[in-house]
Amino acid sequence: MSAAMAAALALFSLLAAAWGLPPQLDPHFYDRSCPQAQQIVASIVGKVHYQDPRMAASLLRLHFHDCFVKGCDASILLDSSATIVSEKRSNPNRDSARGFEVIDEIKAALEAACPHTVSCADILALAARDSTVMTGGPGWIVPLGRRDSRGASVQGSNNDIPAPNNTLPTIITKFKLQGLDILDLVALLGSHTIGDSRCTSFRQRLYNRTGTGLPDLTLDASYAAALRPRCPRSGGDQNLFFLDPVTPFKFDNQYYKNLLAYRGLLSSDEVLLTASPATAELVKLYAADQDVFFQHFARSMVKMGNISPLTGGNGEIRANCRKVNRY
Structure with missing residues (x-):
C-alpha cells in the first residue's frame, strides 16, 4: 500500500463517525477475501466506458436509484419473478435505467475470482466511484461490506426517487x-x-x-x-x-x-x-x-452509500445480481 493511500485510509477512519458510517462497513472489507475486487471492477468499468461514453452516467445513476429505495442493497438489479415485482418497471427506471449487463459482467468476473464473496450492492458503489473518476471527477474511498436484499420495492421506486418535475x-x-x-x-x-x-x-x-x-x-x-x-x-x-x-x-x-x-x-x-x-x-x-x-x-x-445497508447476517451475497439465491 502506498503512503498516500495509507494516509487517506487513516483520514477516512477519523471522518467515518462524522459521516455516520455504519461500523460494519470498512474500506478493507475484501482485503483478504478478495484483494483484487476493486481492480476487477475498475478494469471492466474502464473497458465499457471506452466502448460507450454514456455508460458512466448510467452506472452512477444506478447507485443513486438503488440507495433511495430500501437503502443501498442492490434491489434495483432484481428482475421480476414469481415473488418479486422488479424496480426496473417503475416510472423512474422504465425505459431509462441501463447498465445492468455491465453489472452482470463485473459480477461474473468476481464470482470467477472470489466465489460468493463480493455483493452486488458493493459492485454498484464501486462502479459509481470508478465511473466518476473515469470522466474526470473526484475519487473517494468506498466503504464496503454491504449485502444484497432478497426483495424489491417498485412502490418505493415510484415514490422515493426525486422526479424531474418535483418542486x-x-x-x-x-x-x-x-x-x-x-x-x-x-x-x-x-x-x-x-x-x-x-x-x-x-x-x-x-x-x-x-x-x-x-x-x-x-x-x-x-x-x-x-x-x-x-x-x-x-x-x-x-x-x-x-x-x-x-x-x-x-x-x-x-x-x-x-x-x-x-x-x-x-x-x-x-x-x-x-x-x-x-x-x-x-x-x-x-x-x-x-x-x-x-x-x-x-x-x-460516501454519505449516500451509507443509507440503510444490509450487513452482517442480514441479506445475502447473490450469485447472480438479477435474482435471489436458492437455498
Missing part, C-alpha cells in the same frame, strides 16, 4: 428522509454534469407556461428554441438530450454554470437556483470553485 420542497423532503441535507442535495445533483434525459422528462418546461404555451420563464429562450425541434408537443418522448450540452462527457462544474445561465434542462435542476436562497448560494459556490464541488460531491457520495 424543491418535495425534493428536499425526499433527500431528508434518506438522511441527506441541502448540501448533499445540491452536490449530488451535480452528477447531472454527465448523462442524458428524455424529452418526456422536461417537455413541460417547453410548452406549459400557464395559458401561453411558452417555455418556463426560468428557461433561457434560445436554449428552449434549440430543444423544441427534437422535443415537440407530442411524439419524440424517448429522444435523448445532454443534461450538460457544453461538456456532456466530462465530470466538471459546468452543470452549475448552466444553471446560472438558466440552462438547466430539468425543472428539478433549475429550481436549485430559482426556488431557494440556500440552494442558490451552493450553486454559485460550485460554479465558482470546482475543487469545493468535488470535495463536497465525494463526501456526499
